[in-house]
Amino acid sequence: MRYLGKKLITLIMTLFLVSAAVFLAFQIIPGDVVTSILGTEATPEMEAKLREELGLTEPPVKQYFHWIGGILRGDLGVSYRYSRNMNEMMPVAELIGDKLPVTLWLAAFSFVLILLISLPLGVIWAKSANPALDAVLGVLTQASMAIPSFFLGILVTYLFGIVLHFFVPGGYVSYEKDFPAFLGYLFFPALSVAIPKIAMTARFLRNSMLTQMGADYVRTAYGKGCTRRRVMYGHVLRNALMPVVTFLGMIVAEIVAGSIVIEQVFGLPGIGRLLVSSVNNRDFPVVEILILYITFVVILVYFLVDILYRVIDPRISEK
Template sequence: MKYNIKKLTTLIVSLLFASVLTFIAFQIIPGDSALNALGMDATEEQLEEYREAMGLNKSIPVRYINWLKDALRGDFGYSSQYQMQMKVSALIRDRLTVTLWLAVLSFFLIVVISIPLGILSARKKNGILDSFITLVTQVFMSIPSFFLGMLITLIFGIILRWFTPGNYISPGENFGIFLRFMIFPAIAVAIPKIAMMVKFLRSSLLREMELDYVRTAKSKGMTNINILFRHILKNALIPVITFLAMMLADILAGTILVEQVFNLPGLGRLLVSSIANRDYAVVQAIVLYIVTVVIIINFLVDLIYQWIDPRVKRD
């Protein structure tokens, strides 16, 4: 119980500290937010009215408290790209749906493919199959996701016509077509990470296989399969979970280049366009989202550690 309370306290403090840094960073950026929003033709009276309406004429601590209160309610103000007509929360919500689906599909592919391949490679150490898996993973680790996306678009989109490149259909319009389209960018995101995961899991398993408890289990008559799944895999997964968490956080943060290749209206593309248009309200909200995702995933990983290995809570 103390372990969970300690981790929960760390989570809350980290989120609060991250919110302060995120807010302060955008307050010290050179430029006038009112001028960016209204344009160079705005009069001084219009600029003052805007600053009054947005609370920009108040002190930084007051603005932070007001911003944090609104953020906790999911209100990040209005986007300057849309002339005060579009709320930031609505913009992010629409794009986040795409990014979440991409993350779920990619992560699913990473887990269901890499773990069996990693186990198989470790069991067949230095064999033909292990050498083949190692060669393939080395190749795919060196290929960036956006280039894989281009190859997938060329082969499956243009040549085989399994999908129409750039023809994104929202899940609300046709969920089946949406899912069929999303599987291709998910593959582009997943393949390099699958290669890294297989290599990492193989190394972790081989390291565990050399420890004394494995030899003790063998001396007691346990089969290699039983030792692998009852003891080795459980211990080998502890560092692997951290690696998986980093991958998940990376995907949830928005795979910008892959979204560009497949013309996906995800969070990554929104971030790029918002930076280009100096839409700081949107950028600020997305940065806070990314930081929050990373912190929460690390918190969940700590809880999973305790579940897999109860000794962790004694540290």
């Protein structure tokens, strides 16, 4: 319980630091939101008026706390760039509302694919005494690790979309309308994000298992009369999973980043394009919220990994 409390404090502190860092970054990097909105032909009076409206005349510290206070009250602020109609700016919540879930679902889907494919693959690979399989998997994983996700996305689109017609490139159904169909459309993008990570994880698990198989307790297990299968699943696997769990936790952030890239390749309406254009337009309320969201999700996953680690390794919880 005390542990959970500590983790929670860490989580809040991290979010706070990240928000401050992003805010600071937009203070420092060159470019002005007012010029970016009004264009270069605006009069100084118009600029001053807009500046006033956006609250940019306040000192930065005050601006920051104003913004944070809003978030805590559930008000994510308004976009500087997009407007709902002539008189009203677009609220950030509305802007990202239906885009963020697409990206997060894509990331989650690839993570599940990584787990479902890499773990059995790693175990089979470690168990196999077949040199041919060993060589094939070695080359295959090496190659998949080397190919960048976006290029893999293009290959997948060509092969499964255009040649084999497994899916319609560019097709999409909203997750609110038909969730199973939505997941269907996410499958190939998710696979593109997942393949390099699957290769890494499978390799990692295999090596970890091979290392564990030389451990003394494995000899003890054989000495009891355990079959190889029993030694593998009853003793080696759990011990071998410990470093793999840490590794999986570390690649979560990469998977989210990979999803943002890949959704552009497959034309999915995620946050990728919005994020890029918002950075270009100095639309920092949008960027800030997106980054905070992603940070929150990533930290949450780290937290879950930490708990999982404690479940697997009894030695941790007592230190």
